[in-house]
Amino acid sequence: MSIILDHVSHVYEAGTAMEFAALKDINLVIPDGQFIGLIGHTGSGKSTLVQHLNGLLAPTGGNIYYNGADIHDNDYNKKELRSKVGLVFQYPEHQLFEIDVFSDVCFGPKNLGLDKKEVELRSYAALKQVGLEDEYFYQSPFDLSGGQKRRVAIAGVLAMQPEVLILDEPTAGLDPKGRDEILDQIARLREETGMTVILVSHSMEDVAKYVDRIIVMNKGQVMFDNEPREVFRHYRELEEVGLAAPQVTYIMQELKKSGFDVDTDIITIEEARRAILDALK
Amino acid sequence: MGIVETKNLVFEYIRRDEEGNVEGITRAVDDVNLSVGQGDFIAILGHNGSGKSTLAKHINAIHYPTEGTVWVDGKDTCEDANLWDIRQEAGMVFQNPDNQIIGQVVEEDVGFGPENLGVPTQEIWQRVEESLKAVGMYEFRKYSPNKLSGGQKQRVSIAGVIAMHPKCIVLDEPTAMLDPNGRREVIRAVRALNDVEEITIILITHYMEEIIYANKVFVMDKGKIAMEGSPKEIFSQVEKLKSLRLDVPQVTLLAHELRESGLAIPAGILTCEELVASLSAIRRRRGWG
Ligand SMILES: Nc1ncnc2c1ncn2[C@@H]1O[C@H](COP(=O)(O)OP(=O)(O)OP(=O)(O)O)[C@@H](O)[C@H]1O
Ligand SMILES: Nc1ncnc2c1ncn2[C@@H]1O[C@H](COP(=O)(O)OP(=O)(O)OP(=O)(O)O)[C@@H](O)[C@H]1O
Ligand SMILES: [Mg+2]
Ligand SMILES: [Mg+2]
Numbered sequence: 001m002s003i004i005l006d007h008v009s010h011v012y013e014a015g016t017a018m019e020f021a022a023l024k025d026i027n028l029v030i031p032d033g034q035f036i037g038l039i040g041h042t043g044s045g046k047s048t049l050v051q052h053l054n055g056l057l058a059p060t061g062g063n064i065y066y067n068g069a070d071i072h073d074n075d076y077n078k079k080e081l082r083s084k085v086g087l088v089f090q091y092p093e094h095q096l097f098e099i100d101v102f103s104d105v106c107f108g109p110k111n112l113g114l115d116k117k118e119v120e121l122r123s124y125a126a127l128k129q130v131g132l133e134d135e136y137f138y139q140s141p142f143d144l145s146g147g148q149k150r151r152v153a154i155a156g157v158l159a160m161q162p163e164v165l166i167l168d169e170p171t172a173g174l175d176p177k178g179r180d181e182i183l184d185q186i187a188r189l190r191e192e193t194g195m196t197v198i199l200v201s202h203s204m205e206d207v208a209k210y211v212d213r214i215i216v217m218n219k220g221q222v223m224f225d226n227e228p229r230e231v232f233r234h235y236r237e238l239e240e241v242g243l244a245a246p247q248v249t250y251i252m253q254e255l256k257k258s259g260f261d262v263d264t265d266i267i268t269i270e271e272a273r274r275a276i277l278d279a280l281k
Numbered sequence: 282m283g284i285v286e287t288k289n290l291v292f293e294y295i296r297r298d299e300e301g302n303v304e305g306i307t308r309a310v311d312d313v314n315l316s317v318g319q320g321d322f323i324a325i326l327g328h329n330g331s332g333k334s335t336l337a338k339h340i341n342a343i344h345y346p347t348e349g350t351v352w353v354d355g356k357d358t359c360e361d362a363n364l365w366d367i368r369q370e371a372g373m374v375f376q377n378p379d380n381q382i383i384g385q386v387v388e389e390d391v392g393f394g395p396e397n398l399g400v401p402t403q404e405i406w407q408r409v410e411e412s413l414k415a416v417g418m419y420e421f422r423k424y425s426p427n428k429l430s431g432g433q434k435q436r437v438s439i440a441g442v443i444a445m446h447p448k449c450i451v452l453d454e455p456t457a458m459l460d461p462n463g464r465r466e467v468i469r470a471v472r473a474l475n476d477v478e479e480i481t482i483i484l485i486t487h488y489m490e491e492i493i494y495a496n497k498v499f500v501m502d503k504g505k506i507a508m509e510g511s512p513k514e515i516f517s518q519v520e521k522l523k524s525l526r527l528d529v530p531q532v533t534l535l536a537h538e539l540r541e542s543g544l545a546i547p548a549g550i551l552t553c554e555e556l557v558a559s560l561s562a563i564r565r566r567r568g569w570g
Contacts, residue, residue: 041460042431090458091377139305143296146376146454147329172457173376175328175487176528202460205531242430242462247490247531247553254557260564269531273538280544280564 001067003030003053003085003164003196009061010048022048024220025062030198032163035190037207037228038200040217041242046200047090049217050166053198054085083112086162088154090169090200095153096141101132104141104152108160119159126159127152129185131178146173154182158189164196165189171206179203183210208232208246208267216243229265248272255279282355284449284481285317285340285371289349292335309335311504312349319448322475322482324492324512327501328526333485336501337451340483341371354448369398372442376454378434387429387437388413388422394445405444412440415478416470432456432463436470443474449481450474456488464488489516490530493551500525517549532556 010023022045030036040046051057052064055071055078064071071081086108089095098104105123114122127137130151136144141152150173157165165186171179183199187210190197201207207214207228214231216224218241224231232238235245245267252266252275262275292310297303310332317323327333338344339351342358353371356363375381384390391409400408413419416436426434435455442450452471456464468491474480484495492498498515500508502525508515515522516529519537529537536550536559546559 042463139296143294145330145334146457151329169458173329173454173487175331175526176489177523177526178329179487202458202464204461239462242460244461248535251532251535251553251556254553255560258557258561260560269535269538272535273542276535276539276560277542277544280560280567 001032002065004028004065005030005052005062006065007062008052008059008064010045010052010057011060012048014060022220023052023059026222028215028222028225030164030196032196033190033194034196034213035187035211036196036198037211037214038198038217039202039204039207039214039243040223044217044241045220046217047168050087050168050198050200053164053166054087055081056087083108083160084162085164085166086157086160087166088157088168088170090172095156096149099140100138101141101144101152102127102137105155105159108156112160122159122161123155126155129158129189130155131181131185147175147178150174151178151182161193162195164198166198166200168200169202170199171201171203179206204232204244205246205248216241228267232267233265282352283316283318284321284354285315285483286352287313287315287336287339287346287349288351289314290336290339290346290351291348292332292339292344293347294335308504310339313504313506315499315506317449317481317483319481320475320479321497322472322495323484324495324498325483325485325501326487326489326492326498326515326527327507331501332504333501334453337373337453337483337485340449340451341373342367343373369445370447371449371451372445372447374435374438374442374450374452374455376457378431378438378458381438381441382426382434385425386422387418387424387426390426390437391440391444394441398445408444408446409440412443413437415443415474416440417466430463431459432466435459435463435467439467439470439474443478443480447480449483451483451485453485454487455484456486456491464491468494489528489533493530500527512551513549516551 005026005028008026012020012022038046058072096104105126106119109119109122132151154170214228232245232249248269249267252262252264255262256264260279262279266272266275290310290313294307294309296305325333342364345359351358353367358367382390388409391412392405395405395408413422416439418436456467471482472494475482493512498512499506516533519529532553533550536546536556540546550556
């Protein structure tokens with residue numbers, strides 16, 4: 001079971017002066033249960049790509065298969081696809097619209113046709129998972145701070161219990177603790193349920209810490225697709241396309257230059273701590 | 282008196298139902314005393330909902346105090362007669378670059394502010410040129426903003442604010458939506474404005490590594506100022522910051538973890554160079570070269 005992108009291209013506003021090729025011949029296989037990081041400079045096509053995975057955008061060339069079926073076949077059930085492939089948009093304020101936070105989170109599961117009790121249980125659990133306090137449940141989502149809105153948007157998708165969870169920059173605007181809590185929670189949910197997670201992120205540190213595969217986009221094409229350590233080895237090439245390695249990788253480079261016997265392909269604090277202690281033994 | 286002063290500032294959001302009855306009150310800013318000197322580079326940190334944006338919106342008179350007073354350049358923000366001066370002296374830049382740019386062409390967008398102030402045409406063009414140069418975007422002056430990257434758009438928003446000749450710029454998470462390169466560009470532009478033009482900067486952010494250049498940091502917690510000090514003083518207190526839902530830059534965290542593991546590293550390391558220097562000193566003491 002998987003998602004397959006076969007020669008997928010997307011051209012916005014074809015035939016006008018605004019014509020723009022945002023995706024160029026993308027070929028990817030996304031097997032069940034992977035935790036994938038999708039990174040790339042602004043405008044590289046990340047949001048365009050993920051909106052193809054739940055059928056929100058249709059490719060202008062190529063095909064997308066979900067569990068073997070072409071999602072743009074005439075008889076394909078798009079509505080079911082949207083419930084299985086949950087997408088948290090980049091700008092959560094665009095996704096909120098109900099009169100209060102709780103109703104907003106209930107909207108998705110309600111549309112799945114679940115009974116009221118189940119809808120409410122799931123919504124409550126999802127709001128707890130994203131760490132929003134009870135006092136906000138019956139407030140208008142428009143009266144929340146930026147980070148609180150983002151939590152509500154994530155809860156709305158979690159409550160649908162999708163098979164594939166796509167988060168388009170979920171942690172932009174979250175406080176550091178909230179960022180860790182939400183990503184830890186998502187990592188835990190993935191362990192428990194085996195769902196696939198695709199994390200679009202501008203934080204190299206978060207991607208290094210959580211995912212097991214990184215896809216790097218550059219100008220609408222896939223530039224690297226590999227394990228994090230392998231991808232960040234190319235930090236010079238990443239810098240050329242607006243990205244970077246995690247800060248800790250640069251620290252290791254500097255230590256090496258100063259004569260410390262340490263590996264330079266380290267990408268997390270814990271690895272770095274152990275390597276430095278070893279080097280000083 | 283500094284460029285921005287608040288005295289016992291309190292702000293409450295009051296929610297009402299359809300009949301206008303009070304449904305709930307949120308005290309978003311709770312007794313804040315802030316003093317920002319002309320030319321300072323201030324950073325404000327704090328958990329989601331701690332009141333940072335609400336506080337920021339007092340500085341250019343989008344919000345007015347429920348209690349207490351806010352002065353910008355010595356002028357009370359509550360007095361209507363001061364409104365124009367204050368909006369011109371204290372500019373704001375927000376998180377989402379797409380919501381802030383209105384012009385079809387970069388230079389036109391940057392010219393809107395001074396045009397609204399009634400600045401003569403010749404001077405508008407001068408200001409547009411200066412402002413775009415100050416953020417390193419002059420070569421893009423003829424571009425359409427939607428052809429720019431996020432970091433470039435944010436720098437155009439900042440240029441639009443500078444063209445008003447403010448004394449102070451408040452940036453509310455200007456880099457939250459940007460890629461690493463865009464974040465670097467914006468922070469570099471902000472630092473240059475502070476160093477070269479001596480514009481006061483108030484930077485709100487959740488990225489800890491962006492505040493190491495500030496000369497003073499305020500940490501908010503539930504509407505109150507919970508910590509106040511230089512970046513070094515603030516980042517020396519890793520556990521306290523964590524309890525306030527914050528964090529430290531990776532280099533500071535690594536230094537902290539190494540200290541906890543028994544190495545003699547000072548608290549509050551902020552840069553890679555400092556860490557390398559202090560590890561090299563340890564190595565020398567242990568007799569390796
Ligand atoms: N509706 C549209 N019409 C025309 N061009 C578009 C449209 N939406 C996006 N684009 C363009 O397609 C390119 C890819 O955009 P996309 O939003 O996928 O990038 P991204 O990698 O998600 O960037 P960011 O990191 O800024 O979110 C950009 O150059 C963008 O300007
Ligand atoms: N328009 C509003 N109506 C009612 N309450 C509000 C409104 N805007 C914000 N609040 C509440 O005021 C408090 C402070 O919000 P504020 O936006 O100032 O926080 P913040 O520190 O900027 O948070 P973030 O880091 O998430 O942007 C929060 O509890 C929030 O829910
Ligand atoms: Mg995007
Ligand atoms: Mg805010």
